[in-house]
Amino acid sequence: MTASFEGQRALVTGAGHGIGRGIAREFARLGATVLGVDVNAAGLEETAAGQDGLATATLDVTDAVAVQAVVADFGAADILVHSAGGVCGQAGKPAETVTLPEWQAILAVNLTGAFLMAQAVIPAMKAARYGRIVNISSGAGIGVSLTGIQAYAAAKAGEIGLTRQLAHELGQFGITVNSVAPGFVRSNPTTERQWEAYGAEGQRRLVEGIATRRLGTVADIVNAVLFFASDRSGWISGQTLSVDGGK
Ligand SMILES: NC(=O)c1ccc[n+]([C@@H]2O[C@H](COP(=O)([O-])OP(=O)(O)OC[C@H]3O[C@@H](n4cnc5c(N)ncnc54)[C@H](O)[C@@H]3O)[C@@H](O)[C@H]2O)c1
Known part of the structure; x- marks a missing residue:
């Protein structure tokens, strides 16, 4: 897709690696002023390298106070993409052996992070009567997770529910809220480990x-995000698009 995002301001979480990095760089390449945030400072440096229009800030999206501060610093955003997430280094195990901190860590970054980031950008979007919010959920939130991690499946299903509910609330202010649900993409250490473990x-x-x-590739996911973030999807809201190569 060759949309222009000239003059628009985009905030991308999870921009220090993988899919979020691809999204942040592509928005900047297409003319947007981008702030990429992540807990991974070294990763953010790599993301920004050689790309005009792309600033970065370290941010833990589960820290409500820090989220408000970073978003206030950036100023009004036209676009928010929440890509921070994943399985927090965990592997699947029987439900009865999962600890409460393990469960909470995954819920915090994937689901609470999506909520806190949306909360922070909504006031300026309402004032502008324009906004595009895109959450990167997962096929794990629609069907069964290949990871076997209960919290991941629950958090991603939650992200899809949050997307639907925010869309209902915010449509009257010119804000659309949609979600992209990727299939398996070899974009991070966990998917690499999973891929190796499958064997030939x-x-x-x-x-x-x-x-x-x-x-799938990072570019496959980026393309769907660009569509939801563009003017071409102005009458689409509350939707989750599976980008998984088809079943
Ligand atoms: N790769 C896949 O196969 C796949 C499939 C379905 C969904 N997804 C989802 O896509 C999104 C991106 O995945 P990816 O493959 O790029 O993973 P990734 O690990 O490469 O990137 C995720 C980024 O989020 C950051 N992050 C983690 N916790 C954070 C926090 N508390 N605050 C700020 N940043 C934080 C990490 O540092 C990392 O840079 C995730 O939400 C993931 O669940 C990925």
Whole structure:
């Protein structure tokens, strides 16, 4: 997609690596003024390297006070993309062995982070009577998670519910809220470990279970985000788009 985001201001969480990095760089390449935030300062440096229009700030999206401060510093945003998330280094295990901190950590970054970031950008979007909020959820929030992690499936389903509810509340102010649900993308250490663990036969089965017979790329996810963030999706809100190559 070749939309221009000239003159627009975009805030991207999880911009220090993977999908969030791809989103932040593409918005900047297409003319937006971008702030990428992440807990990973070194990752943010790599994201910003050689890309005009892309500033970064370290931010833990689960810290409500810090979120308000960073967003106030940036000023009014036209676009928010919440890509920070994932499984916090955890692996699937039986529900009865999951500790409360493990459960809470995943809920905090994926779901609470989405809520806190939206809360922080909404007042200026309402004042401008324009806004685009895009949450990166997951196929894990729609069906069963390949990770086997209960909190991840629950948090991603929660992100989809939050998307629907905020869309209902904010549409009257010219703000759309949508979600992109990626399938398997080898974009982070967890998916790399998962991919290796499948072995050749498991990898072949995974790819054969995808209608288009290939894994997704960061660019595949970025393209869907650009659509939801653009003027071309002005009458679409509350939706979750599976970007997974088809079943
Ligand atoms: N890669 C996949 O296969 C896949 C599939 C479905 C959904 N997703 C979702 O897409 C999003 C991006 O995934 P990715 O593959 O780019 O992962 P990634 O690990 O490469 O990127 C996630 C980023 O979020 C940051 N982050 C984690 N906790 C944070 C916090 N509290 N505050 C701020 N930043 C924080 C990390 O430092 C990291 O840079 C995640 O929400 C993930 O759940 C990924």
